[in-house]
Amino acid sequence: MTEQIGTRATLRWLWRQLTSMRTAIMLLLLLGVASIPGSLFPQRNQNPLKVRDFLAAHKSTGKILESLKFFDVYSSPWFSAIYILLFISLIGCVLPRTLEHIKAIGKQPPLTPKFLDRMEGYEQVGGDLDSAQVWLKKNRFRIRREEGSISAEKGYTRESGNLLFHLSLILILVAVAMGGLFGSKGEAILNVGDTFVNTPTSYDNLSFGKFQREGSLRSFALHIDAFKATYDPATRAPLDYKLTVSAAEPIGSKAKTQIIKVNSPLTYGSTKIYLQANGYSPVVTVRDKKGKITFQGAVEFLPQDANLTSIGAIKVPDMNPQIGFVSSFLPTAARTAQRGAFSSYPDVLNPQLLVSVWMGNLGLDNGNPQSVYRVDTSQMRRIGLKALSLHQLYNFGEGSITFEGWEQWVNLQIVDDPGKLYALLGGILAILGLMASLFGRQRRIWIKLREDGELEIAGLAKNSAPGLLEELKSLKTHLENRK
Amino acid sequence: MSSRSLAYLSNYAIYSALVVIAIAFFSHAFEVAFSVKNVEEKTSFDFAKTDRWGRIGTAMMVLGVIFNFAGIVLRGLSAHRVPWGNMYEFSITGSFAFGAAYLYALAKYKVRWLGLPVSIATLLTLGTAITVLYRPSAPLVPALKSTWLAIHVSAAIISGGTFLLANTVAATYLILDRMEERGGRPEWAKRLPSLEALDQLSYRLVAFVFPLWTFAVIAGAIWAESAWGRYWGWDPKETWAFITWVAYAAYLHARVTVGWRGRRAAWLCLFAGSTFLFNYVYVNIWGTGRHTYSGL
Numbered sequence: 001m002t003e004q005i006g007t008r009a010t011l012r013w014l015w016r017q018l019t020s021m022r023t024a025i026m027l028l029l030l031l032g033v034a035s036i037p038g039s040l041f042p043q044r045n046q047n048p049l050k051v052r053d054f055l056a057a058h059k060s061t062g063k064i065l066e067s068l069k070f071f072d073v074y075s076s077p078w079f080s081a082i083y084i085l086l087f088i089s090l091i092g093c094v095l096p097r098t099l100e101h102i103k104a105i106g107k108q109p110p111l112t113p114k115f116l117d118r119m120e121g122y123e124q125v126g127g128d129l130d131s132a133q134v135w136l137k138k139n140r141f142r143i144r145r146e147e148g149s150i151s152a153e154k155g156y157t158r159e160s161g162n163l164l165f166h167l168s169l170i171l172i173l174v175a176v177a178m179g180g181l182f183g184s185k186g187e188a189i190l191n192v193g194d195t196f197v198n199t200p201t202s203y204d205n206l207s208f209g210k211f212q213r214e215g216s217l218r219s220f221a222l223h224i225d226a227f228k229a230t231y232d233p234a235t236r237a238p239l240d241y242k243l244t245v246s247a248a249e250p251i252g253s254k255a256k257t258q259i260i261k262v263n264s265p266l267t268y269g270s271t272k273i274y275l276q277a278n279g280y281s282p283v284v285t286v287r288d289k290k291g292k293i294t295f296q297g298a299v300e301f302l303p304q305d306a307n308l309t310s311i312g313a314i315k316v317p318d319m320n321p322q323i324g325f326v327s328s329f330l331p332t333a334a335r336t337a338q339r340g341a342f343s344s345y346p347d348v349l350n351p352q353l354l355v356s357v358w359m360g361n362l363g364l365d366n367g368n369p370q371s372v373y374r375v376d377t378s379q380m381r382r383i384g385l386k387a388l389s390l391h392q393l394y395n396f397g398e399g400s401i402t403f404e405g406w407e408q409w410v411n412l413q414i415v416d417d418p419g420k421l422y423a424l425l426g427g428i429l430a431i432l433g434l435m436a437s438l439f440g441r442q443r444r445i446w447i448k449l450r451e452d453g454e455l456e457i458a459g460l461a462k463n464s465a466p467g468l469l470e471e472l473k474s475l476k477t478h479l480e481n482r483k
Numbered sequence: 484m485s486s487r488s489l490a491y492l493s494n495y496a497i498y499s500a501l502v503v504i505a506i507a508f509f510s511h512a513f514e515v516a517f518s519v520k521n522v523e524e525k526t527s528f529d530f531a532k533t534d535r536w537g538r539i540g541t542a543m544m545v546l547g548v549i550f551n552f553a554g555i556v557l558r559g560l561s562a563h564r565v566p567w568g569n570m571y572e573f574s575i576t577g578s579f580a581f582g583a584a585y586l587y588a589l590a591k592y593k594v595r596w597l598g599l600p601v602s603i604a605t606l607l608t609l610g611t612a613i614t615v616l617y618r619p620s621a622p623l624v625p626a627l628k629s630t631w632l633a634i635h636v637s638a639a640i641i642s643g644g645t646f647l648l649a650n651t652v653a654a655t656y657l658i659l660d661r662m663e664e665r666g667g668r669p670e671w672a673k674r675l676p677s678l679e680a681l682d683q684l685s686y687r688l689v690a691f692v693f694p695l696w697t698f699a700v701i702a703g704a705i706w707a708e709s710a711w712g713r714y715w716g717w718d719p720k721e722t723w724a725f726i727t728w729v730a731y732a733a734y735l736h737a738r739v740t741v742g743w744r745g746r747r748a749a750w751l752c753l754f755a756g757s758t759f760l761f762n763y764v765y766v767n768i769w770g771t772g773r774h775t776y777s778g779l
């Protein structure tokens with residue numbers, strides 16, 4: 001029995017500790033500190049290749065950092081723990097205050113204190129309570145008139161704004177959690193001419209929220225009709241990317257032509273389709289010694305610079321021994337003695353495909369995931385090197401490769417975030433609340449009739465907000481003029 | 484004169500307006516800032532004391548509005564049409580209208596207190612017009628072609644400037660505090676405001692821009708949502724913007740709810756400001772965020 005009370009008391013104590021403002025602020029600061037490592041170390045969800053390189057370069061420290069989740073900071077248990085604790089703490093401290101505040105709004109200001117001379121701006125002036133009341137009313141104070149005294153208060157917007165701000169923080173936290181739990185996010189790389197059907201298998205990578213079911217993806221299909229990148233000839237900077245798709249939503253309905261641009265995604269409900277990146281896919285044909293085609297098609301290459309010098313890997317596992325091409329695609333090839341070959345313009349004016357031919361074991365079936373842009377040459381031997389211009393064939397002894405042409409690929413990001421609008425609403429309310437809270441001034445003014453007929457006036461400004469003395473002075477002037 | 488040189492002249496006029504109105508902004512900021520006065524421990528304001536700053540502010544506003552007007556007229560002359568053909572021209576006209584309305588009101592009523600918000604607003608409008616909406620000009624990469632980015636950047640710049648101003652004030656506080664502890668201010672430092680006024684000033688600056696900074700972060704998120712498909716992704720730049728936000732929230736709490744004043748508050752203010760600087764320097768130079776669009 002006593003033990004039970006003991007536990008309950010402990011729990012209540014814990015709850016009070018957790019919901020105290022000091023704890024909330026500590027948690028808030030802690031959340032700030034906890035987000036630092038994520039900005040110093042590469043993050044898996046942003047740049048998995050960098051994480052791999054980092055781990056390869058720093059073997060032992062990498063292991064420690066890995067066990068601390070320093071490469072997945074924002075989804076780590078400790079980050080989530082701080083986040084959830086802050087959330088509970090905010091609710092625990094803001095909700096009761098809100099209820100209290102709502103009750104207080106209907107109430108009259110508190111009674112006039114006994115001794116006004118301890119308050120701010122205390123003064124004795126001539127005048128009468130009625131004209132003081134007129135002034136207070138005109139200045140929109142809430143007034144409590146008693147026998148021989150007035151108690152007035154103004155500036156509830158401050159506390160209202162403050163509560164609104166803290167409540168909207170809760171709303172934002174809820175919205176972020178909603179996006180994480182019920183949303184999905186994925187990417188698909190598509191060549192012009194491809195069709196994308198919105199099912200999990202169509203994605204290159206796709207992550208689901210914990211409570212999101214696979215069948216819940218919105219039903220639509222996109223055919224990539226055309227992609228056009230426009231560049232400024234003088235600065236070589238991209239001017240515009242324009243993607244034209246035929247979109248059927250839901251799948252099977254009549255397709256409509258839609259344009260997707262960088263800042264204007266295609267929107268279906270809470271699902272949005274973004275044009276995220278683009279690049280070139282050289283088209284090649286690889287033949288073996290006998291002239292049989294062992295590989296033919298477009299291979300996506302990864303842009304490396306503003307002029308779209310692109311690197312990629314062409315892997316031919318069906319040859320014996322296996323062949324890999326470590327390659328670069330130059331849309332507008334140029335060459336200098338210092339830099340070697342590079343691209344001097346992002347559009348295709350003088351395309352070139354550089355290949356370095358490797359023979360041996362591509363290492364595709366040892367179970368380790370491989371980058372599609374790189375050839376693992378650890379079990380291979382280099383047997384050739386060549387710069388190919390358009391339609392050129394290169395015979396490397398074990399076979400041949402022909403540079404047939406190129407296509408363009410686009411990276412579409414498809415995001416479903418049902419919490420987004422709530423986050424925006426939370427943000428807007430937070431700003432409004434902040435302004436009311438920071439610029440509002442809550443203060444009280446009291447006026448008391450003395451036995452000798454003089455008035456005593458004094459006030460109190462919450463958080464020593466400035467301006468109360470000026471206000472009292474103007475009240476005094478008003479009273480004296482009325483005399 | 485050729486229409487080309489007219490267009491150049493128009494640009495110079497708008498740049499001049501921007502500079503002059505920036506001076507007006509700072510004059511008005513000083514007018515408010517230095518008027519903080521301490522009456523028996525209670526802070527109040529004495530605007531008679533800073534009247535001169537206010538006058539400078541008004542003079543600069545008049546000059547700025549004249550430059551702005553000249554910019555519009557020259558632009559129209561160079562294009563042989565009314566200068567309302569695109570967003571840039573709308574914006575410079577809008578800021579002129581706003582500034583002129585303020586000056587008109589100022590001549591009729593005592594509204595010099597409006598000088599601060601008006602100068603901020605015209606600066607924002609003109610700044611956005613010149614940096615983002617201007618045409619013809621060197622083109623922007625597609626991802627940057629967003630009004631939200633313009634709003635985000637200008638809000639962030641103003642917040643940053645004010646944070647740094649607050650830092651300067653806080654540092655001044657700490658230095659003067661040290662001097663007074665060691666036996667008094669030297670002659671040159673006697674004209675500077677009292678410690679209490681500086682303490683209040685750095686707080687007021689922060690309290691004034693904290694909502695703007697909040698807005699800047701949110702505007703950035705809105706832009707990121709339309710360009711990158713997520714409103715928040717813990718990109719280093721975003722992370723440090725968040726850290727700055729948290730640090731200033733802690734500062735405001737420490738002052739308002741815990742009652743920190745003086746030295747401790749000044750140090751906290753310096754710390755919060757340095758997170759902003761860190762973001763600017765470290766993340767821009769060594770960061771790994773998504774600054775260019777073309778790559779993956």
Ligand code: HEM
Binds near residue numbers: 094731735736740
């Ligand atoms: C348990 C949770 C919290 C409680 C009880 C709490 C309470 C308060 C109180 C009492 C004020 C002062 C309002 C006034 O004096 O009128 C305030 C202001 C403020 N709070 Fe909180 N707070 C909490 C958590 C947070 C969090 C997580 C943030 C995140 C940023 C935050 C940001 C602010 C800001 C920016 C102000 C404005 C300061 C000012 O009025 O000058 N608070 N809070």
